[in-house]
Amino acid sequence: MTIRNRLVKVAMYEHLADFRGGPPNQLHFCLYSKWAGFNWGMIITGNVQVSNNHLTLGRDICLPRDLSEESLLPFREWNTSIRGSGESKALAVMQLSHAGLAFQKPKQMTLEDIDDVVRAFVKGAKVASESGFDGVQIHAAHGFHIPNCKSNERLDEYSSQPHNALRLLHRIVSSIRAVVKKEFIIGIKINAADYVDTLEDDRVLGHFQSIATWGNVDFIEVSGGDYEKPADFRTLRDFMAKMSKSPRQALFSRFSKTAMDTLESLQTESSLAKPLILLTGGLRTPELLHIALEKRHAHLLGIGRGSILSPDLPRLLECELNKAQASSSLAWSAPFRREPDLSVSLALRNIFTTIPLIGAGTGMAWYLVTMRRLAMNPSRPFKSKDLEPDYTLGALAAVFWMWCWVDSPFVSAATYVVFKKQIPEESAKLPPPTMLATTLITLALASFTYAAPSVKVSGCDISKATIEFPAGQTALAPPTSTPSFVAAAIGTQNYTCSAAGTYTNVGAVAELFDISCLYNTPAFSKIADVAFTAWKAAPASLSTQKVISLLEPIPFPVILGQHYFVPNPVTGTGLSPKWDFIAQGATKGNPKAFVVGAKVNGLPAPTGAQDIDWVQLKSLTGSLATQIYRVDTRGGQPPASVSFGV
Structure with a gap:
């Protein structure tokens, strides 16, 4: 040869x-x-x-x-x-x-x-x-x-x-x-x-x-x-x-x-x-x-x-x-040809060092997206301009578009247009596009990139999965049924403040990411810290609702659904937590793919007072689950004090 x-x-x-x-x-x-x-x-x-x-x-x-x-x-x-x-x-x-x-x-x-x-x-x-x-x-x-x-x-x-x-x-x-x-x-x-x-x-x-x-x-x-x-x-x-x-x-x-x-x-x-x-x-x-x-x-x-x-x-x-x-x-x-500038800000670099597949992979992502660009250009004969890399593509955008695409270049382009058109009336209130993209990348990929290595991002067998409760605690009872999924919830806890300067919890809004396939892997214990660090880096003007709206048209197979609060379906008064899987994932379109829960008991977070309680809940209505456990929490507590009306 x-x-x-x-x-x-x-x-x-x-x-x-x-x-x-x-x-x-x-x-x-x-x-x-x-x-x-x-x-x-x-x-x-x-x-x-x-x-x-x-x-x-x-x-x-x-x-x-x-x-x-x-x-x-x-x-x-x-x-x-x-x-x-x-x-x-x-x-x-x-x-x-x-x-x-x-x-x-x-x-x-x-x-x-x-x-x-x-x-x-x-x-x-x-x-x-x-x-x-x-x-x-x-x-x-x-x-x-x-x-x-x-x-x-x-x-x-x-x-x-x-x-x-x-x-x-x-x-x-x-x-x-x-x-x-x-x-x-x-x-x-x-x-x-x-x-x-x-x-x-x-x-x-x-x-x-x-x-x-x-x-x-x-x-x-x-x-x-x-x-x-x-x-x-x-x-x-x-x-x-x-x-x-x-x-x-x-x-x-x-x-x-x-x-x-x-x-x-x-x-x-x-x-x-x-x-x-x-x-x-x-x-x-x-x-x-x-x-x-x-x-x-x-x-x-x-x-x-x-x-x-x-x-x-x-x-x-x-x-x-x-x-x-x-x-x-x-x-x-x-x-032969200049290489891309893949530098990121110090704050984001500190985040990414805790996310191995992102922190070590921004370069890989940039070249993968560039290869895809070549693959999606069927022009013949090839001209020099067809081979010119897109040097305007930054490190974080490369990571985002590495994952966020479908096989057809036309669908991918349409997805990008829809992604930008979701919020035209609020564009003046949003951070600059590059900052918005950066935030979404850190938010979504904190969970998604960890899930990606197992490829099978949903449908994994976790029937033998168990919850690790703090030793000696009796507040939370072990599950009595087989677990169906494990989700990472990234969002906000909402509070109101009284004239006396005290807080009342009025619910939460969160996007739910499927991390079931990561159970019993080294990455599993890191997810909460990584996701929380990424979410804290988001600008204040980016709410959880906006994130949910922006991520909706993007084909992340790892997104399960949303978590929010609704009026109590039994008493008609007060608020109850709901986990809604109707709009996305394997249960998309199933009107019964939700559960509204009621608190059974709670336990102060073993990681410290800065983190919201661990909670055990039971189902009030819906076919999604009979038991729900909120564990391994990060953040979510209100400030220590506030001045009413300020």
Whole structure:
């Protein structure tokens, strides 16, 4: 198999499939046809999940459950879109991935589980081969296929001991090689960040050497940092300064400079070809591309986000080199194309550090939205203006639009118009659009982003879920029925003030987010703090009612409904709390999807007097529930004092 040049569009998560996972679709075909038209040597797809039960952030491409001519059609069309037309066709490689338990509560795999994983990867390779792809890449990064010494406590043949650490990966590669043609490409992706805790040079290079001696791997992708010029480490002091700032970067910098030497020093059978090294990370300028090849730090050059900013990069470089030869000038150290400004305010940055999938993912979101823009532009032939990124898109808006979209670009545009037209008569009273968008992002995604990893954002089985009451309390009785859902309520408590300066609670208004699928996960205990912090950052002019109105047309599958107060349906006097699921979610349109409750008992919040009481309620009317518990509260208490009439 011959690759036409050394430039490789590496794998990136596209976020374009059906929300619950599915085959590639027209958006994928259109997106990859952009790269196909510009002379890339090899194009590696985004991760294709080999298990439908273990996904990532939603909208994953998944293998078909059964292999048939019909189920393979989308993958064959995907392959065709990657190859493009004409004589200069890129090699098409499908990345295979297993999300494992990265987004769920970890548990030890049984030997049967391990066998299932191997079979799943073999199935993925068959899908790729029968769909016309030139090969597959096994995503072996992030500790799933290469056990971590600190977290892997197994004592069997899949332990983290040196002679066992690569056993699963070796089984996967060998099993794939046994069922595909000799010329079928098999690659592996390794991430230097997986070894950062102890800066294990010997361990990472030892794994690298072992893989190279198997004789059935064609290329190894090394990622996990930013490639730097050798001159960047002139002295030991320079190196130590870099290591103190970023141990991961320090390890990657060393590894990227020694990988090729390690490979060339191996003594292998003459009949076994050594794998090529694909270096990915920070190759943003022509100078770095040139140095990586000149210094023999890589055979192939991997471009990730740069391929989104410049899908035409191979052709662009070719044109620039031709100009340089003619005029002896080249913007050698300038980036291919400028990167986005994804900075946020200090206040919001403090919020986002507690929301891992937002705080670490604003960059990912921006590039996902930019990829979607390319995918939704079917114009042919492609023009430079069609490829120009939208640099007006900020970090928070990118996170918002990453989640807030539907498959049709027309529906998405209409949704955005409706989103803005909900409140025309009050526009003068609202905060500026950017501030309003910022508030909605922090409010909605505080719950939504946590729910997204489990993908199945509603309908999860929580029949065995329990409420953790404070030890020794007797005010709240345990539930007597099976729980149906767990909701995060974000809103306001309403009070009136008397002439005596005392408060009366007159109810609440809240938006309800489904967090049922997060029960028994590490994220569950953080939701209340994250949501409360985000809501406190909202401007005073943004009421809960406005938030509900603005979110109504947006297809968040995680929104259950609303909570508010109504006249008591039994006595006709006073107010009673209502949970209303009629307008949204799986119960949308069901007139009985509500419950009006009555307080049974209450308990002061164990987190402190600043938080409203925990409450147990029973149903007065409605079919939604028989019991309701308000627990894990944050805020909601009135000020300590007030001056009447002020």
